[in-house]
Amino acid sequence: MITRIPTAANRLPLIGHGVQLARRRTEFLASLTEVGEIVEINMAGMPAYVLTDPDLVWRVLVSESHNYLRGRMFDKMTEVLGDGLATISGEAHRDTRRILQSTFHKRQIAAYGPVMSSIAADVAESWRAGQVIEIDDAMNDLTARVVNGILFSSDLGAAAADAIQRRLPVVMRGMLTRTLIPGAWQLLPLPANIRYRRSIEQMDSAIDAAIAAYRSSGADYSDMLTTLLSLKDETGNPMSDQWIHDQVITVAVGGIETTSAALSWCLRYIGTRPDLEQELHEELDAVLGDRPVELGHVMALKFLGRVVQEVLRMHAVAVFMRRTIGPTQLGSYKLPASAEIIVSPYTMHRSARWFPEHGRFDPDRWLRSETQNLPKGAFIPFSAGHTKCIADNFAVLEITLALAEICRRWRLRPVPGQAVREVTTGATRPNRLTMRPELRSPVTE
Template sequence: MARVEQDGTAVNAPVVPGRLPLLGHALPLWREPIAFLESLRDHGEVVRLDIGTWPVHVLTSPDHVHAVLVQQAQKFGRGRVFDRLRPMFGNGLVTTDGDFHRKQRRMIQPAFHRNHIAEYAAVMGRQADEMTASWTAGRAVSMITETRRYALASVAEMIFSGDLSRPAVAEVHRSLPVVLEGMLVRAVMPKALDRLPIPLNRRFDTAAARLRQIIDQVIAQYVAAGEDRSDLLSMLLSSVDAETGTTMSPEQVRDEVIAIMFAGTETSATTLAWVFHELGRHPEVEARMHAEVDAVVGAGPVRPEQLSALTYTNSVFQEALRLHSPLLFTRRALVPLTLGGVAIPAGAEVAYSPYALHRDPALFRDPTVFDPDRWLEGAKDRPRDHRYVPFGAGQHKCIGDTFAVAEILTALATVASSWRLVPAPGVTVRQVPAGIPQPSELPMIPVPRR
């Protein structure tokens, strides 16, 4: 166990072994971030690690995470990781807090009402059909590329309409992978290093600036046209807060669009790629999912009202998301408090890893085993809600979680109605650290089912 330091009568968090002068725990976090974050549970439920000279209190217990996100949420604000993402996301829901966050959430929430989700699911179905129609039997495709293209096309059609969106969509295809490459590193490295003229910084800053500029241009064209295009961008531009009577500035709309585009594209695309990977490794699970899709959807196309009947398919998705969850989130203590008998001073950074929580053997039976049955109704070891937090919880829970579920189930059912995806031989798929760990590569071979 890590050592416990005493400061008068207060108990400080145990410090994770291996801290070096000036560097802290930066080396193991840089070299093997996934393994290092998983190892922290061995040292306590609230432990301290140092990234350089920046101390972070990491929570390894779901009860403490629940306390921070829900029970004592008013005592915490956004943490450093979110602050460091502000150059990309501006003042969108992803980075803001307090009254401003609540106002923005009120204004955006109607866009994710179930009636709109059904409309979006129809768009997703068309995009999934286009994806699968482009495949050739026996010719390998990169599922990383395919799922990203599908998710981006679905989100872009939801946000924009008509020719005005084409430059923005093209720029997202160009810039988003670059931003993702640097986002995790940028989030944890000292801010003083941001201005170093190293390739990672140059690529990140240039891509973020290009993306913001092109979306600003599209918004200006929408404002100048002054017409409702029946898309999400028009909805955001015309939204009025019921409590204050205010609208969003074009700059605020841009920040929200970037946040929605990122979350609806990269998070969903990465998770969907992992689902196909797991199905390729577990043909018995794939066969059961195909049987359900055949019974509910038939030969397709997938209709929005069919998604709720795909219960086993949803279990497959949830299990893949459990195994391949976001790596790290942070909060900042606004007042002094105690968690698990450990003193947390005001201003302290508090972090938790959904990835590590979801693979904790104390919380999940056979945590590294891909087992969709654990999610079925009535399963004796069905995960409890507060132990499974891929979308967060409380006031900052992902506003688009139902959108993401519809996006992924639509793609899974569309593919399953026509194809099997077989892993390409001779390829070892590794996890690459990122906001959500990415597959190193994922070539798969489409095989017709009919």
């Protein structure tokens, strides 16, 4: 039996659901769970199908993934990421993922732990009580330093690290808007378009210069760029500079904004909910005492783990895409060839069916039976299947270490009168988050 696919309400001629996608993206996506298991929307003339049913998500990402390639969003990302792991499909993806796996292996991630906690300690130590801090910027700074610290430990990479830190936010903003609102406006010499192109060029040339400098030095700096330079393809040849360039920029695009968004939301909830803050402080005192956080503490920080998990549920990535290779049967639905499919972790995590009171921030939902038996595909902060985030363990470790280091020293209080809303670029982050640190208790080391 073939089931008809419903269309989302309020579609306008020409622009389709462009207004909802531009102005109220997350509310619009979350509302689709009420419309159907799969819902047709229109992105300024281009139809796309949003999945809201866990079984359909699982088929597309895992059990029937051979029927799909990456979709339109990834075509746009190719302008920036080239043949980086996050944009390629099929055999090329499988080979690249195999080659890169060692850089994100559990043992390797453990070696990144001290870099992560020392950068977090440095950021937390730089704050003064009562100072007004733009937390969203500070967290972006922190995660950019972590990614850059892991990519380039030598000064030969300093200019590349600086370009990534300063230029990437402009590129991230441009990339999602270009995907969701297609059109010739992208080619016009508008200031935003010029800034976008220039930022890409600056990052590209700084990364190329770092690769050339590392190659000619030939030294082992025990960082990710040294590892990338040492990797070999299946015929035993070293990887090309362009391949290395594409993986470096992919790690920066994948790893900075996503983790900084999660960190910012965690700090907001902890700073505005005294019940959460108290439970967290009790846990930090019991596990860390007066000591700085280390890798060995992470497993014992169970409440903090639930806070992180709940943030990954509530403020998940809004959209990633797939495209059917040919005419495709998906469950009881029929899709044409080259149909654009939207997988939205955000939408899935806002389903009242799987997450009762889904709009409530409730870390303890992860202790209750309702979350123990979730269907596959209902909770997908890092996607699933062969394209699942290669750095999921890296990300959770980084977020946990940073929060422990910040929260053992500071209580962060929101500056009154600020309405915080979600904005989506690569991640779903707060538009702005201003807080003041209050010293919790003297920290001895």
